[in-house]
Amino acid sequence: MSTIAAISTPAGVGGIAVIRLSGSEAKTIAERFVRPLSDHKATYTPFVADGDTVDETMVTYYQAPHSYTGDDTVEIACHGSLYIQQAILQHLIAAGARLAEAGEFTRRAFLNGRLNLSQAEAVADLINSTTEASNQLALSQLRGGYQQKLKEMRQELLDLTALLELELDFSQEDVEFADRNRLLSLSENIENEAMRLVESFRTGNAVKNGIRVAIVGKPNVGKSSLLNALLDDDRAIVSNIPGTTRDTIEDTVTIDGLLIRFIDTAGIRHTDNPIEQAGIDRSMKAAKEADVVVYVVDATDKENLNNPNVPKIQGTTILAINKCDLIDHINTSTPNHIYISAKTGTGLDELKHAIVAPFKEVGDGAMLSNLRHFEAMKCLLAAIRQVRQGLEQGTPSDLVAIDLRDAIHHIGTITGEVTTDEILGTIFSRFCVGK
Numbered sequence: 001m002s003t004i005a006a007i008s009t010p011a012g013v014g015g016i017a018v019i020r021l022s023g024s025e026a027k028t029i030a031e032r033f034v035r036p037l038s039d040h041k042a043t044y045t046p047f048v049a050d051g052d053t054v055d056e057t058m059v060t061y062y063q064a065p066h067s068y069t070g071d072d073t074v075e076i077a078c079h080g081s082l083y084i085q086q087a088i089l090q091h092l093i094a095a096g097a098r099l100a101e102a103g104e105f106t107r108r109a110f111l112n113g114r115l116n117l118s119q120a121e122a123v124a125d126l127i128n129s130t131t132e133a134s135n136q137l138a139l140s141q142l143r144g145g146y147q148q149k150l151k152e153m154r155q156e157l158l159d160l161t162a163l164l165e166l167e168l169d170f171s172q173e174d175v176e177f178a179d180r181n182r183l184l185s186l187s188e189n190i191e192n193e194a195m196r197l198v199e200s201f202r203t204g205n206a207v208k209n210g211i212r213v214a215i216v217g218k219p220n221v222g223k224s225s226l227l228n229a230l231l232d233d234d235r236a237i238v239s240n241i242p243g244t245t246r247d248t249i250e251d252t253v254t255i256d257g258l259l260i261r262f263i264d265t266a267g268i269r270h271t272d273n274p275i276e277q278a279g280i281d282r283s284m285k286a287a288k289e290a291d292v293v294v295y296v297v298d299a300t301d302k303e304n305l306n307n308p309n310v311p312k313i314q315g316t317t318i319l320a321i322n323k324c325d326l327i328d329h330i331n332t333s334t335p336n337h338i339y340i341s342a343k344t345g346t347g348l349d350e351l352k353h354a355i356v357a358p359f360k361e362v363g364d365g366a367m368l369s370n371l372r373h374f375e376a377m378k379c380l381l382a383a384i385r386q387v388r389q390g391l392e393q394g395t396p397s398d399l400v401a402i403d404l405r406d407a408i409h410h411i412g413t414i415t416g417e418v419t420t421d422e423i424l425g426t427i428f429s430r431f432c433v434g435k
């Protein structure tokens, strides 16, 4: 396998930079420039090329298979000037290494069995995670997450399918090798697990990519004031003229380790103004796409307060009764509400808590956050449902076997037992060069 090299630290000037070299010739190539290396030890050594010292470096050698990639690997820590980084890399390439492609180190780790596919994907998520919660999610996936359970289920399914297929070879005789009850209960277990994971994707995805919170309601209730208060920034224009906000305004903030994207929207009312109407259409769209809708009503507006026109959405809706500083007696029959004042700040902590609460329970790997896994999981769910129904309805075994193979294939694409170049291509293209 060819020896690859890349700068593994971010592009730019830093205190130090790390250049990684991996492949069968890694040690030989490195030792043309540095002092002899010993396994798993860092060597303080000048990096000398053509008689000139390029830099004083710290070089670590990891002998195969005990390295990140599983191949011989050398990591050269040098001073982080752009000149030094580039010079060292170019010397390594002139000496026979090849520039690594995006994700190639991790791809090799996968090919050498150092990581499974979902762990490789988790590494990409880990690198890209920006908040504590998305970091936790990636870490739990790196540790195995829901993979282990799926793997065991797949193995059992494989065994039973083999038995079922064996029966087909004896189709003249009336034999039954595969225990139908076991097969049925296994299919049910897989169906339930797949269903749970498919359902967890909305939450998992929100934790990973940010929770979309739309602030909607009638004009002038204080939506933009609330946005500004939540962001602690003068982001949106506030005025006492109803219909101030025309376009959606978004910004992000971290609450309790979760990335939250707040979306202020145009107040919803009947209007003949086409521009305002376009804004209202956007409000409805934002509400539909949101993970959480904060529906704001004005505490002084008795009618709206008791019959709030809360849009129906998939996610959670929180009713925020704003301007509570203007009333002294609070009274409403509406359930699930929080009293707030965007002006004084009353109730904002409670509101923030209500927004993040459903996303705080990041169980150990219990959540699906990867789009590829989500798509495969939906295919698995469809296939295993067919199997379950087939078994219940006494469908001929050869047809059940086809659905079983289909289900096994889809579990395999998630756990990494089944890979195609296409799958590998999509996964590793998400990495940057040097990882």
Ligand SMILES: Nc1nc2c(ncn2[C@@H]2O[C@H](COP(=O)(O)OP(=O)(O)OP(=O)(O)O)[C@@H](O)[C@H]2O)c(=O)[nH]1
Binding pocket: 218, 219, 220, 221, 222, 223, 224, 225, 226, 237, 238, 239, 240, 241, 242, 243, 244, 245, 246, 265, 266, 267, 268, 322, 323, 324, 325, 326, 340, 341, 342, 343, 344
């Ligand atoms: N007393 C009081 N006034 C508030 C509060 N929140 C907002 N206001 C006032 O209510 C008026 C409308 O506020 P906005 O934030 O512009 O309301 P909006 O819902 O964004 O309105 P549109 O963009 O027109 O839909 C402004 O005069 C605010 O100062 C509050 O909590 N208490």
Ligand SMILES: [Mg+2]
Binding pocket: 223, 224, 225, 236, 237, 238, 244, 245, 264, 265, 266, 267
């Ligand atoms: Mg507004």
